[in-house]
Amino acid sequence: MELRHLTYFVAVAEELHFGRAAERLLVAQPSLSRQIRQLEDEVGVVLLERTSRRVELTAAGRSFLDHAVATLAQLEEGRIAARRTASGLAGQVRLGFVASVAVAVLPDLVAAHRRLRPEVTLDLREMTTEAQVPALVEGRIDVGLARDLEPVPGLCLQPVLREGLLVALPAGHALRARRRLRFAELRDQPFVTLPRDQVPRAWDRLWTLGRRAGFSPRTAQVALQYTTMLALVAADIGVAVVPESVRSLRSSGVRYVPIDDPDAESVILAVSREDECNPAVPGLLHLLDRDQLLDDTDITAT
Amino acid sequence: MELRHLTYFVAVAEELHFGRAAERLLVAQPSLSRQIRQLEDEVGVVLLERTSRRVELTAAGRSFLDHAVATLAQLEEGRIAARRTASGLAGQVRLGFVASVAVAVLPDLVAAHRRLRPEVTLDLREMTTEAQVPALVEGRIDVGLARDLEPVPGLCLQPVLREGLLVALPAGHALRARRRLRFAELRDQPFVTLPRDQVPRAWDRLWTLGRRAGFSPRTAQVALQYTTMLALVAADIGVAVVPESVRSLRSSGVRYVPIDDPDAESVILAVSREDECNPAVPGLLHLLDRDQLLDDTDITAT
DNA sequence: CAAATCGATAGCCTGGAGGCATCGATCCAG
DNA sequence: CTGGATCGATGCCTCCAGGCTATCGATTTG
CATH class of the missing domain: 3.40.190.10 (Periplasmic binding protein-like II)
Known part of the structure; x- marks a missing residue:
């Protein structure tokens, strides 16, 4: 069975007419007839009752039609979800943060991020700056919000707040x-x-x-x-x-x-991997540019 | 895109190894590589990050994988549902019945039917014997429980209770x-x-x-x-x-x-179309053979 | 540095999807 | 009742695409 069989079947089920369905599918009617026959053989069930005058769904055909439509919809959804994830509009970011930003940067960051990219879930985990470095290197978190961190090979530091x-x-x-x-x-x-x-x-x-x-x-x-x-x-x-x-x-x-x-003074930094490939990460880091985040916050930078 | 692409992708995503996945799929590795490439082109997104040493899913790949698995499961479910419907194990029967059987035959019938074929839904509609005949002929109901009906061309009468x-x-x-x-x-x-x-x-x-x-x-x-x-x-x-x-x-x-x-005396009859093709109907009619139904009922036949 | 591993690429082959012509059944007009 | 129209099924041919083998190139390992 192939997706072709499903789309063909759905078309015939909707038109209840092989000729019109074939026209809609841009194939010749004999091909369509053959594909439907193959589908029936494959499923092992007669899906359409057809005479030269009338085509109608059998009970099994109605049942299969529901599933076929759902299957095609599911697939289309997957296609869209993949594109959204690749573009950073959907997905997940695991964010480590030091306790002190939980009351400062974090609430605004999470709120802004949820507003801008509601389909990206933020997985928040409180951890010290010291714990964030190996967690980033080993891929257990995608972004860290740390304090006063010196440069680390392979990691990218972005000052957020001085x-x-x-x-x-x-x-x-x-x-x-x-x-x-x-x-x-x-x-x-x-x-x-x-x-x-x-x-x-x-x-x-x-x-x-x-x-x-x-x-x-x-x-x-x-x-x-x-x-x-x-x-x-x-x-x-x-x-x-x-x-x-x-x-x-x-x-x-x-x-x-x-x-x-x-x-x-103390500097809050956003830390990420230099070779990060999670497409949702840049969107989060962009929000951490001071101008982006601090628009509607009551924290005053030095 | 075809189902082949989905099954191939799921296999590679599970094995994280083109060679082993190809072996499992009983195809050569180059074919598999090409199909995955096609899938990525089709979706418009890189699903797998691959070097000659390591294969891993991208974020988009993980997202698409979930949907691909769900799609394949949905399809398999459809196949099974169609077979069950065709065999009469699932589906729907629209049952018309005269009011007087609502207190006698019907409760036991519905209970027995639910026990034997829980996936067949009974759509019950009270209607007089006179109304059942045209409803059957026009296909608005599948089975009727009527009283004292004379033979009608095209309909099949089965005495249930005298x-x-x-x-x-x-x-x-x-x-x-x-x-x-x-x-x-x-x-x-x-x-x-x-x-x-x-x-x-x-x-x-x-x-x-x-x-x-x-x-x-x-x-x-x-x-x-x-x-x-x-x-x-x-x-x-x-x-x-x-x-x-x-x-x-x-x-x-x-x-x-x-x-x-x-x-x-009054005879309760099960009425159905002679050319009925709803596969769930025979199961229901079989239950209406007197011996089937009256095992655990308190109604005594004449 | 040689060998092994593994995915990508190139080129050939064949199965099957699609097209055309036609058949056969059914319905309808005259 | 008969000829024409409609419509799905069938037979045959073509050609594309999926699969195969051989090979390449990159990377790791001893």
Whole structure:
């Protein structure tokens, strides 16, 4: 059996006339008759009751017709789906992201992407920058949203957002009213930090700031998530250094003051494979050009 | 595009190896390569990324693969459905039936049929014997369950049940305790009847009985349905002549006494076209052989 | 660097799809 | 009732396309 048999059969079933069906199919009537006969032999069932005066479907023919039409439709759908997938209009992107962008870049990105390419599903998985690199290389994710990553062979980095760093202070803190401050002024403060083994990059950032200011920041408490971190700050356990985008968490009882040091900044990057062939990826990366994404967002770039 | 392209593509997608796929398909590898190329040209999309070392699906290929598999499955399903329909195991039978069999033959018939051939749907339509004849001839129904029908050219009659007639009496009626009675004894009774214009056959039956007994039955009230009829009898409006199967309605306040006259009987018949080609019809008619149907029924034949 | 693996390409061959002519059955007009 | 028209089936021929063999070229491996 071939698709030809199906299209021929559907035509005859619709016309109930071999001559007209043949005309519509641009073949001669004898060819059509023979193909229908072959189809019946193949299925093992008489599909059409025909005399020289009248052609009509048998019960089996009606049943088969339904399936034939569905089959042809399914195939056409496959053709279209393949084209849409190849053009990046449909498909799937597995996106790894660091926790801190979940409150900043990610919601707008997902919303914009869903609006622009609703048939592309985003498979979101939170993972640290360190975990994203091997995941990309091994093909477990297609795009990563990372922080402060140095170039890696085979991977392509695209800066998305250059953020200043803020100090999160308890609402009653002595420094709360300052419009800005230098990190050295935090010499005696206890810090709420993220765990060094899981987020070494964030920890390094803090440690580097301290080294430049001439002291070693003292950790009062380790928190696993930014929300916890801010709750601890609000509870006066200590102060915390966070990227600017965390401000959008709007935790009550916490004041933010920008750090004035030149290297007090963090860069969010989109990371992808140089030889990526998933056609849905470019569309996502394009959205991450700052101008694309930040149109209707409340995060202000540095 | 032809089905060949789909099966070939599915094979390659599963093996991810042209050589092995070709072997499985019993064709030479170059043919397979060419067919896959044709398929890609046809769809307009690269489905497989291939080097001499490795073959893998593109995103579009994965998408198309899903549809290809579904298409082939759909087709196979159609083949099977056509065969089942042709063999009478699936399909549809439009069944006309007189109201009086709705309480007798029909429930058991439908239940047995559903049990034996669950894929054949019964399309039930209540209609009088008079309406069934043209409906059969014009092909609006496939089978009719009728009463007391004389042979009709082109139609095939099959007796299903030969029933005696009963008199339905109010519970307090003078004749209620009789084990049987002759119709002549009902000479002075008022009758509850079905409407003459809609059910002439039932009316004729009553009138014939009266003529043989030497009187004209007097209609006290006309009822449209057997349930109404029995309610009227229970309310002492009159007596009624009903086929034996109506007894299964078990209306309270009504007693039944058999009529002893030789022609006090009614025959339920299955009617079908002599040239019927709906393959699901024989299965239904076979169930209507008395031995088939009445195994687990409480209706007793005369 | 030689050998092996594997998909692509080239060229030939044949089966089968399509075309034309015609048959045979059926219906209808005169 | 008969000749013509209609329409699907059949027979035969042609030619394209799918399949085969041989070979190439790229890549990996020992």
